[in-house]
Amino acid sequence: xxxxxxxxxxxxxxxxxxxxxxxxxxxxxxxxxxxxxxxxxxxxxxxxxxxxxxxxxxxxxxxxxxxxxxxxxxxxxxxxxxxxxxxxxxxxxxxxxxxxxxxxxxxxxxxxxxxxxxxxxxxxxxxxxxxxxxxxxxxxxxxxxxxxxxxxxxxxxxxxxxxxxxxxxxxxxxxxxxxxxxxxxxxxxxxxxxxxxxxxxxxxxxxxxxxxxxxxxxxxxxxxxxxxxxxx
Amino acid sequence: xxxxxxxxxxxxxxxxxxxxxxxxxxxxxxxxxxxxxxxxxxxxxxxxxxxxxxxxxxxxxxxxxxxxxxxxxxxxxxxxxxxxxxxxxxxxxxxxxxxxxxxxxxxxxxxxxxxxxxxxxxxxxxxxxxxxxxxxxxxxxxxxxxxxxxxxxxxxxxxxxxxxxxxxxxxxxxxxxxxxxxxxxxxxxxxxxxxxxxxxxxxxxxxxxxxxxxxxxxxxxxxxxxxxxxxxxxxxxxxxxxxxxxxxxxxxxxxxxxxxxxxxxxxxxxxxxxxxxxxxxxxxxxxxxxxxxxxxxxxxxxxxxxxxxxxxxxxxxxxxxxxxxxxxxxxxxxxxxxxxxxxxxxxxxxxxxxxxxxxxxxxxxxxxxxxxxxxxxxxxxxxxxxxxxxxxxxxxxxxxxxxxxxxxxxxxxxxxxxxxxxxxxxxxxxx
Numbered sequence: 001x002x003x004x005x006x007x008x009x010x011x012x013x014x015x016x017x018x019x020x021x022x023x024x025x026x027x028x029x030x031x032x033x034x035x036x037x038x039x040x041x042x043x044x045x046x047x048x049x050x051x052x053x054x055x056x057x058x059x060x061x062x063x064x065x066x067x068x069x070x071x072x073x074x075x076x077x078x079x080x081x082x083x084x085x086x087x088x089x090x091x092x093x094x095x096x097x098x099x100x101x102x103x104x105x106x107x108x109x110x111x112x113x114x115x116x117x118x119x120x121x122x123x124x125x126x127x128x129x130x131x132x133x134x135x136x137x138x139x140x141x142x143x144x145x146x147x148x149x150x151x152x153x154x155x156x157x158x159x160x161x162x163x164x165x166x167x168x169x170x171x172x173x174x175x176x177x178x179x180x181x182x183x184x185x186x187x188x189x190x191x192x193x194x195x196x197x198x199x200x201x202x203x204x205x206x207x208x209x210x211x212x213x214x215x216x217x218x219x220x221x222x223x224x225x226x227x228x229x230x231x232x
Numbered sequence: 233x234x235x236x237x238x239x240x241x242x243x244x245x246x247x248x249x250x251x252x253x254x255x256x257x258x259x260x261x262x263x264x265x266x267x268x269x270x271x272x273x274x275x276x277x278x279x280x281x282x283x284x285x286x287x288x289x290x291x292x293x294x295x296x297x298x299x300x301x302x303x304x305x306x307x308x309x310x311x312x313x314x315x316x317x318x319x320x321x322x323x324x325x326x327x328x329x330x331x332x333x334x335x336x337x338x339x340x341x342x343x344x345x346x347x348x349x350x351x352x353x354x355x356x357x358x359x360x361x362x363x364x365x366x367x368x369x370x371x372x373x374x375x376x377x378x379x380x381x382x383x384x385x386x387x388x389x390x391x392x393x394x395x396x397x398x399x400x401x402x403x404x405x406x407x408x409x410x411x412x413x414x415x416x417x418x419x420x421x422x423x424x425x426x427x428x429x430x431x432x433x434x435x436x437x438x439x440x441x442x443x444x445x446x447x448x449x450x451x452x453x454x455x456x457x458x459x460x461x462x463x464x465x466x467x468x469x470x471x472x473x474x475x476x477x478x479x480x481x482x483x484x485x486x487x488x489x490x491x492x493x494x495x496x497x498x499x500x501x502x503x504x505x506x507x508x509x510x511x512x513x514x515x516x517x518x519x520x521x522x523x524x525x526x527x528x529x530x531x532x533x534x535x536x537x538x539x540x541x542x543x544x545x546x547x548x549x550x551x552x553x554x555x556x557x558x559x560x561x562x563x564x565x566x567x568x569x570x571x572x573x574x575x576x577x578x579x580x581x582x583x584x585x586x587x588x589x590x591x592x593x594x595x596x597x598x599x600x601x602x603x604x605x606x607x608x609x610x611x612x613x614x615x616x617x618x619x620x621x622x623x624x625x626x627x628x629x630x631x632x633x634x635x636x637x638x639x640x641x642x643x644x645x646x647x648x649x650x651x652x653x654x655x656x657x658x659x660x661x662x663x
Contacts, residue, residue: 106520125554125592147594151558154598184558185653186594186609 016139019047019062021055021081022070022101027124031068031101034128041132051075056084059096063088065139069118071102071109078102082116089117099138101131105148111156114214120144137189142204143211150183153214172210179206258310266305266384291352298377305384372423379416382409486514506552513545536604537562539573540597547580553588555580561599563660569604571638572658578630579608579654587612587652602660611651631656 018035020028028048036045047062049055052075059067059081067085071078078100082089088096098118102109110121119138122131123146134144145153157172172180175196182192189207193200259270269287273280290297353374422434490511497503533539537559544555563569576595583593587610594609627644631654635642640658 104516104520125556127591147556147558147596151560151596154560181596181598184560184598185596185607186556186592186611 014042014136015044016042016066016135017044017046017062017064018135019049019055019059019064019067020045021049021058021067021073021078023050023073024070025050027070031131035132035135043132043135052077052080052084055081059085059088063094064096065094066135067096067098068101068135069098069113071100071104071113078113078118079116082113082118086117097138097141099134099144101126105146107152110149110152111214114149114211119211121149122146123148137204141208143207145180145183145207145210147184147186150180153210154180154184156214172213176206176210179203180210183207256308258305258308266301267310268301268304268308271308272304288352372420375420375423376417377420379413379418379420382413382416482518486518487511502552506549509552509554510545510549513548533565535562535564536569536573536597536599539565539570540576540595540606543573543577544580544595547577547584551581551584551588553584554592555584555595556592557595557597559597563599563604566661568638568640568658568661571634572604572606572640572656575631575634575642575656576606576608576654578634579656582627583608583610583612583652583654586610586615589613590651604658604660606656607653608656609651609653614646614648614650614652616646616648 015038020031022028022031028050032045032048035041035043038044046064047058049058050073052073055067055069055073067081069078069081073081082098085096085098089098098113100110100113100118100121101124102113102121103124105123114121119141120134120143122134122144126134126146137144154177157177178196179192182195187195189200189203192203196203256275257271258267259274269283270280272278273283276283287297287301290300490507494504494507497507533542540559541557544557547553548555565573576597580593580595587593590611590613594607596605596607596609598605632642632644635656635658638658640656642657643655644652645655646652
């Protein structure tokens, strides 16, 4: 709530077009009411979808900057939407970015959508102000981690002690680990920056680096990790 | 609640399968051959030895026992029933140490049974061999019999493996056994043919047999395929229906119950929040925890992760403030960790009491090497540690003091207006 003022001051100069994908109509309405007041928040909800097919159609038609994506959807789930929208994610101009928004914080859901290409993961207990903040952060190309997700990632990297193939890509650096740990402890990016005497931008780039490693280079380790826990 | 009632209505249909109804099963445990004798003994309430002796006696009467046994084997399904507990007949063949009882006993029994079978068959042969030329039929029959016994046992084992998930690694052995059984039967049949006709006709007979078999397969094949497909589909539907019924039952037991409570307490916002949080946690546990029942709250946690989650859940229930728990890694509890947990719990209670206004309390626990780190963070008003009066023991004794006494460290960081964070660090006790 303290961040609300900050958002409103920044509101007018930045705008973001958002599509809501959730099979629960009441939830969509709620999110729309919470973040959709465009003059105050700068968020403009340009479309809604309730299942996978609808989502792909709406996203293709409206080309939003950010999609708020539920993990559990009729027709294959959020992962399926990500799979079918993959070309739009990597488009050079005006790429579509996905932020997973789910009630579930089960590890397989979280890891699944992140590996599918979502730029962040927040749970539905998030406040409206924080959600707006996350949307803008994702729009700018940064990653948004909930404490829970940071915990999963730390766990994934910590529990593998086999020497990785590519040291640089496969391991989290000490700094990234530190940042993740603070996220897991419930710190906001701003607070992390203050704590570590670095800029918020640096925090964000660390987090983005983690996300990149999670998606690209650590498939093997993550698979092993998930298999060991019978998540796959 | 239509699903819940449909489950109730479905109950009488499955009545015959309920355990109290006593039904004849072949025993899967401690059997020697097909489990018929044990099953019968269990059903009739007699010692197994008696039943086996009767079968043996009947066997000597022109092999009647064998026929009877075979019929039972075919008709009676394999079950978990039979003679309950340990009995004398089993211990007869047991010389294995107590540790490996279950694995070894049936095998030893089976070896004995096999030896007994061979001896019996030899005696039988010696008896019957009087008739001249009859042995030309006896051998093929014996071969066929042995082959089918092998294959049937195989089927039984496959079935038992489904229940107990044993013998998965012994797939090759099973295959070999099946093949041996088929080979024996084939050999027996071939011997029949050769005995009846001459070896020269073998080719013709085989061709004819193959032709007939192919014809049957062509005619009946599609039906068989359709039938197995229907069967598996039906089974799938049944499993789905069962799952749905279970979900419905759980929802009925917990969620609807809670909703009723919430309706009744609609004015009391705190109570409603508490109920909803508790229910959410239970449901989440049930949905996402593999094998979790969501209700096993009775047994004491034995690992750090469980204990932290449990403590957070209790604080959450008591104070109605949401706690978000993140645990990285896990380790078994020891004395020092238990002390740390008590300190953490105290910190959680403080956070919920004084800092709960600012949103969820964040609890983070991490095991890294030998170090266990727990942080409890709230976004409340914060306080000045130095201004806490001397007589307030909560923070000083329960948290800082307890950690120091057990060889750990506690750090408090509190910014007025910026929340409070308690960091607890402890080395695990040596192994």
